[in-house]
């Protein structure tokens with residue numbers, strides 16, 4: 001089958017590889033000069049099934065109110081802007097907050113993340129992939145009893161869904177990751193997920209595109225998709241062509257993996273995808289000459305920060321702001337990320353040269369990605385809206401798209 005994969009972020013590039021491996025004639029298209037140069041570029045680097053608790057939960061609306069107008073809020077919403085997409089997304093977010101709905105979303109995400117982790121492990125056994133990978137688990141640290149208790153409740157749901165995750169004392173956490181010694185006096189407890197991993201998502205994305213190319217896929221960079229053409233009459237449920245600034249492409253099937261831009265290209269087709277950009281920041285510190293960088297990946301849930309060791313670098317990433325598609329960096333948010341990172345790992349790396357970056361997570365209201373056939377279309381598949389967990393979910397999502405195209409039942413069914 002001829003398949004067009006639109007978007008060469010971690011989702012599109014991984015999908016292109018999984019499809020090429022099954023013998024499809026794949027064309028991977030991206031507007032950037034190379035794969036993985038947008039949200040997948042300098043993310044937190046975690047493969048974190050244990051981070052599957054959706055933002056939308058019973059306590060979130062009150063927290064959002066408390067954070068209104070605060071520059072140091074972990075999750076910032078700029079309601080004051082007139083942005084109908086944000087308000088519509090916000091209303092749908094509220095419908096995902098009741099406890100039963102959050103629990104449903106969490107279970108779906110854990111299942112998809114575990115499926116994805118297993119697909120990634122299988123992939124590593126057959127393809128030589130070097131992306132600063134560490135399989136040393138992920139530690140979640142907590143400073144307040146209330147957050148620890150909330151994490152325990154979420155953790156129970158995650159373990160019920162099959163995740164390996166257990167509580168550890170502060171002493172055990174420090175024994176596992178001595179670089180936590182500086183922050184230990186302010187901690188009240190931790191959780192450990194031994195099966196979680198970390199690595200460089202951008203390198204992984206590039207490798208996926210390269211390996212897809214070796215299997216015969218065409219990788220078209222510097223190629224901007226302008227619109228998707230729907231058939232007429234009886235062919236109305238088909239995409240008959242994809243138009244780009246470099247010309248027209250045709251395929252038997254098209255996979256939409258344009259990250260936070262997916263709703264913009266889908267809208268003229270009558271599809272209103274509930275995906276909104278959630279801007280996050282990262283710093284990448286050189287660790288050579290510093291003795292306080294962790295080797296175990298860390299999640300600091302209260303500050304919404306994650307830390308991953310990538311060879312001689314420490315990636316510190318986090319916070320979220322719902323403020324549209326603007327990709328400029330706000331100095332206050334960079335300073336906040338720097339402050340949080342330094343507080344946890346004061347000797348973690350070269351804070352004089354922190355190499356800041358920001359990217360737009362393609363967030364859905366309930367955090368569950370849009371994965372499967374687009375409503376009303378026979379040959380258009382969605383693989384988008386992976387929010388905070390794009391890399392974590394990439395291999396499982398790619399496998400599901402490959403299963404659907406092959407007529408196989410996917411291992412995880414999504415709502």
Ligand SMILES: Cc1cc2nc3c(=O)[nH]c(=O)nc-3n(C[C@H](O)[C@H](O)[C@H](O)COP(=O)(O)OP(=O)(O)OC[C@H]3O[C@@H](n4cnc5c(N)ncnc54)[C@H](O)[C@@H]3O)c2cc1C
Nearest residue numbers: 007009011031039040044045046225259280389390391392
């Ligand atoms: C600060 C931060 C930390 C994160 N940490 C983690 C983490 O630790 N673990 C994890 O699993 N996830 C993490 N994420 C989330 C993860 O990075 C995203 O979910 C993931 O990168 C989304 O991948 P994507 O392929 O859908 O989107 P993208 O990587 O944005 O890819 C979409 C691609 O589509 C292309 N495109 C868009 N429009 C067009 C067009 N018109 N024509 C052609 N091409 C187009 C873009 O150029 C882009 O390459 C983090 C995100 C951020 C911002």
